[in-house]
Amino acid sequence: AQRVTQPEKLLSVFKGAPVELKCNYSYSGSPELFWYVQYSRQRLQLLLRHISRESIKGFTADLNKGETSFHLKKPFAQEEDSAMYYCASSGGYQKVTFGTGTKLQVIP
């Protein structure tokens, strides 16, 4: 079975500091990887997916197959980035599996 690990339950950073939310996956093939975000009082929504190789709201994530990681990064955190972030993985025809989430708190 697939597994997605987000080791940090809470990450607090100061505004303007760099952010890195960690994610490791266990799928041995070629997974499809995602980051989802949930802002306060809003529904969970897709932030970015690795096959798009895009930057959304200043966030990027690079797939590292050697380390089986898909860490989410942003060079300068903003207060509006405070939210719950979930990493997710899907491989082949298997269902999408989510990590347990990391709460990002940006301190003004």
Added chain:
Amino acid sequence: GAGVSQSPSNKVTEKGKDVELRCDPISGHTALYWYRQSLGQGLEFLIYFQGNSAPDKSGLPSDRFSAERTGGSVSTLTIQRTQQEDSAVYLCASSLTGTPNSGNTIYFGEGSWLTVV
């Protein structure tokens, strides 16, 4: 509709009563998921449908929980003899899926807030 729709948005029920939560996925989406989110906690997977069948129901916490999906569309999550620990937000999500790397983006509903008193 354009997105995943869930009803009711809020439900307060007495301990011991049964509740039904409904999910209307995005039209054409074959995969449907139910998750639970307790206060301050992450996502807890409950059940996954592919069409009308449920290849993975490993997350259902007890036999008081059941779900069905009909016509490859609407799904209902039923909780029998509710307990206070069932209080949570129940999230439904759907995706096109079926083909690797082409349709697995999941779209979430706004959730059904269940409070058992």
